Amino acid sequence: MTTTTPVEEDGVKRRDFLYVAAGGVGAVGTAMAIWPFIDQMNPSADVLALSTTEVDLSAIDEGSEVTAVWQGKPVFIRHRTAEEIKAAEDVDVATLPDPQADEDRVQNPEWLIMLGICTHLGCVPLKEAGDFNGWFCPCHGSHYDTSGRIRKGPAPLNLAVPPYTFIDDGNVVKIG
Amino acid sequence: MSFEPKNPVVKWVDHRLPIFGMLHHALYDYPTPKNLSYWWTFGSLAGFMLVVQIVTGIVLSMHYTAHVDLAFNSVEHIMRDVNYGWLLRYMHANGASMFFIVVYLHIFRGLYYGSYKAPRELLWWLGLVIFLLMMATAFMGYVLPWGQMSFWGATVITNLFGAIPVVGDTIVTWLWGGFSVDNPTLNRFFSLHYLLPFVIAGVVILHIWALHHHGSNNPTGIEIKDKQDSIPFHPYYTIKDLFGMGIFLIFFSAFLFYAPNYLGHPDNYIPANPLVTPAHIVPEWYFLPFYAILRAVPDKLGGVLLMFGAIAVLFALPWLDKSRVRSARFRPIYKQLFWIFVIDCVILTYVGGKPAEEPYILIGRLATVYYFLHILVLLPLVGLFEKHKPLPASISEAVLDKKPAAEGASNA
Numbered sequence A: 001m002t003t004t005t006p007v008e009e010d011g012v013k014r015r016d017f018l019y020v021a022a023g024g025v026g027a028v029g030t031a032m033a034i035w036p037f038i039d040q041m042n043p044s045a046d047v048l049a050l051s052t053t054e055v056d057l058s059a060i061d062e063g064s065e066v067t068a069v070w071q072g073k074p075v076f077i078r079h080r081t082a083e084e085i086k087a088a089e090d091v092d093v094a095t096l097p098d099p100q101a102d103e104d105r106v107q108n109p110e111w112l113i114m115l116g117i118c119t120h121l122g123c124v125p126l127k128e129a130g131d132f133n134g135w136f137c138p139c140h141g142s143h144y145d146t147s148g149r150i151r152k153g154p155a156p157l158n159l160a161v162p163p164y165t166f167i168d169d170g171n172v173v174k175i176g
Numbered sequence B: 001m002s003f004e005p006k007n008p009v010v011k012w013v014d015h016r017l018p019i020f021g022m023l024h025h026a027l028y029d030y031p032t033p034k035n036l037s038y039w040w041t042f043g044s045l046a047g048f049m050l051v052v053q054i055v056t057g058i059v060l061s062m063h064y065t066a067h068v069d070l071a072f073n074s075v076e077h078i079m080r081d082v083n084y085g086w087l088l089r090y091m092h093a094n095g096a097s098m099f100f101i102v103v104y105l106h107i108f109r110g111l112y113y114g115s116y117k118a119p120r121e122l123l124w125w126l127g128l129v130i131f132l133l134m135m136a137t138a139f140m141g142y143v144l145p146w147g148q149m150s151f152w153g154a155t156v157i158t159n160l161f162g163a164i165p166v167v168g169d170t171i172v173t174w175l176w177g178g179f180s181v182d183n184p185t186l187n188r189f190f191s192l193h194y195l196l197p198f199v200i201a202g203v204v205i206l207h208i209w210a211l212h213h214h215g216s217n218n219p220t221g222i223e224i225k226d227k228q229d230s231i232p233f234h235p236y237y238t239i240k241d242l243f244g245m246g247i248f249l250i251f252f253s254a255f256l257f258y259a260p261n262y263l264g265h266p267d268n269y270i271p272a273n274p275l276v277t278p279a280h281i282v283p284e285w286y287f288l289p290f291y292a293i294l295r296a297v298p299d300k301l302g303g304v305l306l307m308f309g310a311i312a313v314l315f316a317l318p319w320l321d322k323s324r325v326r327s328a329r330f331r332p333i334y335k336q337l338f339w340i341f342v343i344d345c346v347i348l349t350y351v352g353g354k355p356a357e358e359p360y361i362l363i364g365r366l367a368t369v370y371y372f373l374h375i376l377v378l379l380p381l382v383g384l385f386e387k388h389k390p391l392p393a394s395i396s397e398a399v400l401d402k403k404p405a406a407e408g409a410s411n412a
Helices: A014-039 A082-089 B008-016 B019-027 B038-061 B071-080 B085-112 B121-143 B148-163 B168-176 B183-214 B233-258 B285-296 B300-315 B332-352 B360-385 B395-406
Strands: A053-056 A065-070 A073-079 A111-115 A126-129 A134-137 A142-144 A150-152 A164-167 A172-175 B031-033 B230-232
Touching: A014 B038, A014 B085, A053 A065, A111 A172, B008 B019, B019 B233, B031 B233, B038 B085, B038 B183, B038 B233, B071 B085, B085 B121, B085 B233, B085 B285, B085 B332, B121 B148, B121 B183, B121 B285, B121 B300, B148 B168, B148 B183, B148 B300, B168 B183, B230 B233, B285 B300, B285 B332, B285 B360, B300 B360, B332 B360
Parallel strands: none
Antiparallel strands: A053 A172, A065 A073, A073 A111, A126 A134, A134 A142, A142 A150, A164 A172, B031 B230
């Protein structure tokens, strides 16, 4: 059978255009139809609504620590002693695996606030333990100092510091 | 047209596991009668709806909680909190209705063109098995949101089994896992509602296998005799089915986006209360004809038997229909009876949705009697006594004859 479709000079037929146009519309439509099935697995509105946590600091004595929950994750809130602050500040930053000064990790040196999740594979480190009197992860032996910085062991990074602000004259911390 | 792959990977695999060749045969060069109308699109649409229901269902189950205290709220959580949850749930709920619409049209197509006759009896049976599995799945799915209609629907339908003599009560207690519809019932319904669609998918494979063994029936009801009668499935019917799917998706979308609760019941947005039954309780629309038959009989066991019998007699259809001619196109009397039967089914659907009072009781009884009269009496008799119109020699001849017929020439 011969075609009566006019052939343009560059060899592109009207039918070629129709194929590409139909295929394009089909591909875009399919992608749009698939998106809701992917996006439904992202955090839902009620999960996103839990994105901040407020903790009263007045009940935490110097030298003690509470673990708050923010977005389902443990957050260590430690009221550091003068010794712990001094130990953290006296370290030569250049010698650290993940160099970071203590002052860059705190807003107020008395309060060390960080995620209690080992940067190796996600376990919760134990407080006041390890070779540096900070935290020690029992899973694979990572040692953190009194600033929550990695000093020894397989973890690659310091314990993460979440975004937070002190509110209510510094008596309450709002995490997130 | 045998399958000869050029791609070396496909070649390597196909030599060891001929899956590409099988798919090629089933979806590409499968010889299909060249005269299939759009009534033959509903089979692939039903397959498409099964996929839609399975995919949306798997996704919904990621957010749903099957517990009497949590189920209702988890469905509201899907509607309000989950990203596109409203869309996915409405797709699934309306998708069930769309699945039944497509399958009912598919079944009536089979009735009109005699697609159930030899050698396609098992194909017909497998289709009816799919239909029964669909009904079970849809019923249990409707229970999951744990609204008032869910609860009382579950109570009424499970109580049907209480009509069985002697062991009825034992069976109902077994179905419930207790002495009323409660958490054990909800849990097992969720489990089975998740399982059955995959069983359906398995039977669909057998259904297609049986179909492809003798090939599709067609509007003339005459088998393919030589090459001129058939065309390859691809591209002719892939494109035709895709176009039909486009039209169908517009119809589906109209419900989905503009009337998502039209086919449901407002009472199901009230949390289940085991102490209060809604004033007017009806099943989903696709169960209404059978519900009408159930209510037509003023006897518990009799109603249940007749309702299940309404589907059971369909299994005997290939032997009840005595006509040697398949298609109603050449059966002037059966053609009229077919349309009366369709109207009868519509009346049963209408009556099933009405309260159990006059005149609906009488209409329901008459329609029920006619339903069985058609299948058990009229169908065998008309097959024996009807004088059919002359059959064309082949599909090809029927197609080529169309033109002069349209111009007013005799169709003799």
